[in-house]
Amino acid sequence: GQQLNQSPQSMFIQEGEDVSMNCTSSSIFNTWLWYKQDPGEGPVLLIALYKAGELTSNGRLTAQFGITRKDSFLNISASIPSDVGIYFCAGRSTTSGTYKYIFGTGTRLKVLA
Amino acid sequence: DVKVTQSSRYLVKRTGEKVFLECVQDMDHENMFWYRQDPGLGLRLIYFSYDVKMKEKGDIPEGYSVSREKKERFSLILESASTNQTSMYLCASSTSGFLSPYGYTFGSGTRLTVV
Numbered sequence: 312g313q314q315l316n317q318s319p320q321s322m323f324i325q326e327g328e329d330v331s332m333n334c335t336s337s338s339i340f341n342t343w344l345w346y347k348q349d350p351g352e353g354p355v356l357l358i359a360l361y362k363a364g365e366l367t368s369n370g371r372l373t374a375q376f377g378i379t380r381k382d383s384f385l386n387i388s389a390s391i392p393s394d395v396g397i398y399f400c401a402g403r404s405t406t407s408g409t410y411k412y413i414f415g416t417g418t419r420l421k422v423l424a
Numbered sequence: 425d426v427k428v429t430q431s432s433r434y435l436v437k438r439t440g441e442k443v444f445l446e447c448v449q450d451m452d453h454e455n456m457f458w459y460r461q462d463p464g465l466g467l468r469l470i471y472f473s474y475d476v477k478m479k480e481k482g483d484i485p486e487g488y489s490v491s492r493e494k495k496e497r498f499s500l501i502l503e504s505a506s507t508n509q510t511s512m513y514l515c516a517s518s519t520s521g522f523l524s525p526y527g528y529t530f531g532s533g534t535r536l537t538v539v
Contacts, residue, residue, distance in 0.1 A: 314466060344527040353428075353514050353530030354467075399467065401527060412527060414459075416466035 313338075317400055317415030325423050330387040332418040334400035343383040344401040344412065345374050354399055358385070392422050427451075430515050430531035437538050443502040445534050447515030454520045456498035457528065458482075458490065461512040473498055474520065505538045512536075 317334045324330055334343070342361055346354035358369050360376035360383060367374055371388045383400055400415040431446035449456065457472040459482075469482030471490040479490050487509060491499045498517075502509055512535050516528035 317466075320464070342527075346527070346530075351533070351535075353516075353532045355530070356527050359526060411469075411472065414467040416464070 313413050315400055315402060315413055315415040317418055319418055320416070321419040321421070323421045323423060324390055326390060326392060328390055330390055330394070330420060331384065332398060333382060333384045334402070334415045335382045336402055336413075337381070338402075338404050339380040340402035340404045341380070342403045342412075343374070343376050344403075345372075345383070345385050346399040346401065348397040348399065348417075350396065354397075357398075387420075390420075390422050392424050395420055395422050428515055428517055428529050428531040430513075430534050432534050433532065435534060435536045437502075437505050437536065439506060439538055441502075441505050441538075443505045443536070443538075445500040445502075445513055445515075445536070447498045447500070447531055448496050449498075449515075449517040449529070450496065451517060451519075451529065452495070453517035453529075454495070455518045456492065457516040457518075458488075458498065458500045459514045459516065460484070461514055461533070467514065470500065502536075505536075507538050510536060510538045 315334050345357045348354040358374040363380050364378050365376040373386045375384045397417045397419050399417050401412040403412045428449045437443050455474050458470045459467045468484050473479045473492040489501045512533050514533050515531040518528045
């Protein structure tokens with residue numbers, strides 16, 4: 312089945328650093344979502360994007376819907392130890408059905424205090 | 425607080441056993457999904473259901489079946505568990521349509537070990 316290309320796969324950063332990750336698709340999407348999964352838990356929705364070029368923030372997190380509609384970006388500013396986890400992107404288009412999202416492979420983030 | 429509840433956080437089963445993973449949601453969602461999560465492979469869709477008694481195969485249905493007799497409950501069945509089915513299993517639910525843009529609500533997961 313189709314999956315989104317998400318990069319990087321993993322990253323170690325120092326506390327206080329900014330983090331960037333991205334997700335690309337071969338298809339055009341009309342919704343992009345970003346989830347975070349804490350260790351041992353299920354993914355939780357962080358940010359939802361519905362329009363090309365849209366920039367949305369949630370605290371220290373900022374996500375953008377790429378203008379080509381084939382990519383999305385997530386930035387975390389001034390990382391803290393509780394940012395550790397796996398970040399997933401998810402996208403949806405008319406060709407994937409009105410309810411089914413396609414997920415990225417995840418970016419595993421580790422923050423060194 | 426709305427939620428998706430998976431009946432077990434951890435399970436250990438023997439090879440060849442029939443295994444039932446249960447998922448219940450209290451949001452009156454039409455759609456429910458079962459994923460497995462393995463390191464480096466992300467979330468892979470096993471089965472999904474868009475209505476009671478309806479089911480569709482996802483990307484990796486082999487070795488699994490599902491049951492949805494009531495709207496709020498979606499069960500994943502491993503007919504004869506094998507060691508390669510050791511994984512984290514995630515249940516999710518959602519409403520239908522583009523007017524419901526909030527993606528899926530996930531359960532906390534069941535970590536299954538088959539020995």
